[in-house]
Amino acid sequence: MSNNTPMMRQYLEIKSQHPDAILFFRLGDFYEMFMEDAVTASRVLGLTLTSRNKGAVEQVPLCGIPYHSSQGYIARLIDNGFKVAICEQVEDPKDAKGIVKREVVQVVTPGLVVDSDNLQPKENNFLLALAVAEGEHFGLSCVDITTGVFRLTECRGMEELRSEISNLNPREILVADEELTATACGRLKPLFAERLINRLPEWVFEPDRARRLLLDFFGVANLQGFGCEHLHLGVRAAGAVLHYLQQTRQGALDHIRSLSPYACADYLILDAATRRNLELTATQGDGRKKGSLLGVMDRTLTAMGGRKLRHWINYPLNDAGQIRARLQAVGELRDKSMLRGDLRESLDGVYDLERLGARIAMAGAGAKDLVGLRTSLEKLPAILNLLGELEAPLLTHLAAAIDPLEDVRDLIAEALVDDPPFVLREGGLIRDGFNAELDELRLISREGKGWIARLEQQERERTGIGSLKVRYNKVFGYYIEITKTHLARVPEDYQRKQTLVNAERFITPALKEYENKVLGAEERIQALEYDLFQEVRAQVAVQGARLQATADALAELDVLLGLADLAHEADYVCPRIDESTVLHIEDGRHPVVERMNLGERFVPNDVLLDTEEHQLLIITGPNMAGKSTFMRQVALITLMAHLGSFVPARAARIGLVDRIFTRVGASDNLASGQSTFMVEMTETANILHNATTRSLIILDEIGRGTSTFDGVSIAWAVAEYLHDHAPVAAKTLFATHYHELADLALTCKRVKNWNVAVREWNDQVIFLRKIVKGGASHSYGIQVARLAGIPPAVVERAKEVLRNLEAGEFSAEGRPALARGRGRPQAPSPQLSLFDPGSDALRRKLEDIDVSVLTPLEALNVLDGLKKMV
Numbered sequence: 001m002s003n004n005t006p007m008m009r010q011y012l013e014i015k016s017q018h019p020d021a022i023l024f025f026r027l028g029d030f031y032e033m034f035m036e037d038a039v040t041a042s043r044v045l046g047l048t049l050t051s052r053n054k055g056a057v058e059q060v061p062l063c064g065i066p067y068h069s070s071q072g073y074i075a076r077l078i079d080n081g082f083k084v085a086i087c088e089q090v091e092d093p094k095d096a097k098g099i100v101k102r103e104v105v106q107v108v109t110p111g112l113v114v115d116s117d118n119l120q121p122k123e124n125n126f127l128l129a130l131a132v133a134e135g136e137h138f139g140l141s142c143v144d145i146t147t148g149v150f151r152l153t154e155c156r157g158m159e160e161l162r163s164e165i166s167n168l169n170p171r172e173i174l175v176a177d178e179e180l181t182a183t184a185c186g187r188l189k190p191l192f193a194e195r196l197i198n199r200l201p202e203w204v205f206e207p208d209r210a211r212r213l214l215l216d217f218f219g220v221a222n223l224q225g226f227g228c229e230h231l232h233l234g235v236r237a238a239g240a241v242l243h244y245l246q247q248t249r250q251g252a253l254d255h256i257r258s259l260s261p262y263a264c265a266d267y268l269i270l271d272a273a274t275r276r277n278l279e280l281t282a283t284q285g286d287g288r289k290k291g292s293l294l295g296v297m298d299r300t301l302t303a304m305g306g307r308k309l310r311h312w313i314n315y316p317l318n319d320a321g322q323i324r325a326r327l328q329a330v331g332e333l334r335d336k337s338m339l340r341g342d343l344r345e346s347l348d349g350v351y352d353l354e355r356l357g358a359r360i361a362m363a364g365a366g367a368k369d370l371v372g373l374r375t376s377l378e379k380l381p382a383i384l385n386l387l388g389e390l391e392a393p394l395l396t397h398l399a400a401a402i403d404p405l406e407d408v409r410d411l412i413a414e415a416l417v418d419d420p421p422f423v424l425r426e427g428g429l430i431r432d433g434f435n436a437e438l439d440e441l442r443l444i445s446r447e448g449k450g451w452i453a454r455l456e457q458q459e460r461e462r463t464g465i466g467s468l469k470v471r472y473n474k475v476f477g478y479y480i481e482i483t484k485t486h487l488a489r490v491p492e493d494y495q496r497k498q499t500l501v502n503a504e505r506f507i508t509p510a511l512k513e514y515e516n517k518v519l520g521a522e523e524r525i526q527a528l529e530y531d532l533f534q535e536v537r538a539q540v541a542v543q544g545a546r547l548q549a550t551a552d553a554l555a556e557l558d559v560l561l562g563l564a565d566l567a568h569e570a571d572y573v574c575p576r577i578d579e580s581t582v583l584h585i586e587d588g589r590h591p592v593v594e595r596m597n598l599g600e601r602f603v604p605n606d607v608l609l610d611t612e613e614h615q616l617l618i619i620t621g622p623n624m625a626g627k628s629t630f631m632r633q634v635a636l637i638t639l640m641a642h643l644g645s646f647v648p649a650r651a652a653r654i655g656l657v658d659r660i661f662t663r664v665g666a667s668d669n670l671a672s673g674q675s676t677f678m679v680e681m682t683e684t685a686n687i688l689h690n691a692t693t694r695s696l697i698i699l700d701e702i703g704r705g706t707s708t709f710d711g712v713s714i715a716w717a718v719a720e721y722l723h724d725h726a727p728v729a730a731k732t733l734f735a736t737h738y739h740e741l742a743d744l745a746l747t748c749k750r751v752k753n754w755n756v757a758v759r760e761w762n763d764q765v766i767f768l769r770k771i772v773k774g775g776a777s778h779s780y781g782i783q784v785a786r787l788a789g790i791p792p793a794v795v796e797r798a799k800e801v802l803r804n805l806e807a808g809e810f811s812a813e814g815r816p817a818l819a820r821g822r823g824r825p826q827a828p829s830p831q832l833s834l835f836d837p838g839s840d841a842l843r844r845k846l847e848d849i850d851v852s853v854l855t856p857l858e859a860l861n862v863l864d865g866l867k868k869m870v
């Protein structure tokens with residue numbers, strides 16, 4: 001095929017507008033790709049590359065895929081990071097010269113993760129735009145394509161930005177091209193790992209343009225109504241998001257109805273490392289929900305409730321009033337078990353109204369979706385009745401926000417049958433009685449079918465052929481089939497249409513006349529049903545805002561019910577929230593570990609942290625004793641309280657916390673070119689720079705990633721800094737195997753020592769899991785190594801080395817000198833000397849001295865000589 005054909009000219013024109021997308025060009029039942037698109041597609045999808053030669057000047061590579069299987073191919077391209085622009089025939093297919101016109105109807109990009117079945121956006125399709133200004137000031141705007149939730153915020157500093165990006169977890173980030181190359185943004189690169197970066201021209205982020213675009217889109221005179229007029233950077237980012245969506249979604253944006261600003265400071269801040277370390281929504285090992293805090297807390301019944309709980313965990317509140325309102329609601333629901341059970345029963349089976357609403361607005365919802373909406377809405381009166389019996393202000397507020405949408409429910413009930421087919425164009429969607437024209441057509445169709453059945457009987461009698469049949473196929477429509485043995489009796493007026501091996505097929509003028517009537521009516525029925533369905537869907541779409549508000553309230557109710565259920569079943573207690581800086585947990589438990597049923601009863605522990613006496617707790621104890629579990633449980637209980645949940649404890653007083661920092665375990669970030677120790681130090685630096693009086697810090701074995709002396713020194717200095725850096729005095733839990741750190745309490749008055757108790761019995765350690773006052777003296781690492789299955793020979797040798805080290809500690813250079821002395825560690829052999837050869841000479845000289853015969857002056861001279869030797 002030449003690149004000078006009308007189609008290629010069309011292709012090149014569209015390609016010039018979408019240079020970074022692979023164009024899927026609709027040709028009848030196929031999508032074709034041309035030129036470099038074909039080359040890429042054939043490489044990624046394993047398709048055969050061809051080129052057609054019709055005497056053309058230049059050959060064009062091309063490859064094609066059938067329309068019916070295209071969605072899987074498109075999804076694969078998207079998964080591989082490509083963008084696809086789908087070009088379909090337009091309504092009025094031919095231009096003046098009779099050439100079929102095509103245009104882009106949809107651009108699918110990796111940010112808009114699509115379902116391979118229907119190319120509809122999948123869950124959590126966050127597309128994020130980032131606007132950058134001087135002084136590490138960032139504007140962020142993100143949209144969830146599936147729900148139409150469009151938000152913006154601003155943040156300062158790399159840490160806040162990192163936290164926000166990890167929290168939103170967008171697949172695609174839009175940035176101005178120039179900003180990406182600027183030096184400040186060089187530091188952003190690790191943040192962008194594994195996400196698709198889409199560079200847009202600078203003008204897309206231009207403030208006036210962005211603002212104007214938003215005003216036009218929402219049809220408002222200013223952005224004050226959304227409360228974001230003053231967020232200039234955020235507005236720039238929001239304008240870029242909207243620009244990009246308009247380019248790629250081709251107008252399917254009706255479900256985006258507002259823009260909501262939020263401030264990072266409105267929430268308890270959790271940075272990316274903390275979210276990962278505390279395994280809030282996924283485990284560190286396999287990234288699954290099971291085994292995470294969300295896994296334990298999620299008792300929601302609806303998909304929208306599940307999403308809301310995830311959001312609450314990622315964005316815990318930091319306003320005491322709002323937290324107490326949630327706790328009060330959870331408390332009432334927990335206490336009223338019967339009512340809670342009834343409410344949960346009513347809520348069970350309610351569809352994901354949030355996404356359904358968005359699909360309806362985008363005209364992507366099918367008849368089954370609308371029927372699902374109707375059955376969900378039918379449950380609302382019962383839910384509202386039950387809510388009427390509750391008193392907590394938040395629950396009353398939710399009841400007021402739930403709109404039963406009776407008009408929508410009745411409209412769908414009147415219009416659609418209870419079990420419509422998936423395929424809209426097949427008909428069978430609309431109820432009898434909904435539309436007079438449809439009823440009439442159905443009558444004709446039904447009568448026609450009856451007539452055809454009667455005709456069969458009539459013709460059998462007329463011809464005397466008992467086996468005569470009236471049949472139908474797509475090629476001939478209705479026909480009469482007669483087996484060969486009866487052909488002699490075929491009447492004159494039968495017209496032969498087809499000869500088969502055993503039979504012949506005929507039509508008659510009367511049959512064809514009726515057929516036209518019946519089939520005409522059926523075609524009309526299908527078209528009319530489709531139109532009527534679209535009308536109903538459009539009428540429901542108009543009520544989208546009411547539907548979204550109801551969905552939001554139901555989701556919140558679902559979360560509160562789930563939290564109440566959990567509180568009841570797992571014996572949680574209502575935390576006391578106040579504005580103090582005290583954290584006091586009595587008999588606290590780790591919400592996840594206590595449920596893991598590891599064959600060991602979970603031992604509860606107390607903790608008291610404040611800014612006066614108990615600011616920094618040094619926690620020592622053997623390996624495997626439970627230090628990390630204890631510290632994590634304090635962080636998790638604090639976080640659970642902030643999101644409005646009851647907590648696993650006997651009692652808890654939680655003074656508001658502004659941030660939770662954690663530095664736990666080893667995590668390489670090789671992708672960003674950082675070693676394990678470097679990551680550890682970077683995270684520690686972040687904590688030291690950003691902690692406030694209200695922060696909670698969890699430090700697990702700081703400094704273990706380097707040599708022992710360096711590690712102890714760093715750990716000591718970090719702890720001292722956190723203590724001395726008044727007036728910050730951030731509450732800190734500091735677990736360590738450096739028992740020397742216990743001495744900090746001698747000079748730092750807000751430092752206290754605790755350890756996780758163990759008992760030694762027959763060379764075995766018994767873990768008591770109880771936090772007790774004071775520092776630990778042993779790490780019992782070797783015993784734990786034996787428990788882990790280290791070969792006995794290695795364990796024995798380790799004990800031997802340990803004994804010698806304990807006797808001599810370190811060489812003058814700080815090395816464990818006994819490492820050289822295998823075999824006879826305790827023999828007084830020169831090989832095992834704790835001193836170096838130079839020191840041996842010193843020792844010999846010392847041994848030679850007879851103190852009893854030396855005068856004081858001689859003694860001084862000898863001393864001087866020894867000093868010189870040193």
Ligand SMILES: Nc1ncnc2c1ncn2[C@@H]1O[C@H](COP(=O)(O)OP(=O)(O)OP(=O)(O)O)[C@@H](O)[C@H]1O
Nearest residue numbers: 598601602603622623624625626627628629630769
């Ligand atoms: N309070 C507890 N009650 C019951 N089991 C516990 C408790 N705390 C911890 N455990 C169990 O002990 C295991 C080890 O705990 P953890 O990892 O907290 O020890 P650690 O002291 O931090 O060890 P290391 O110093 O080796 O990192 C946990 O996986 C858990 O199964």
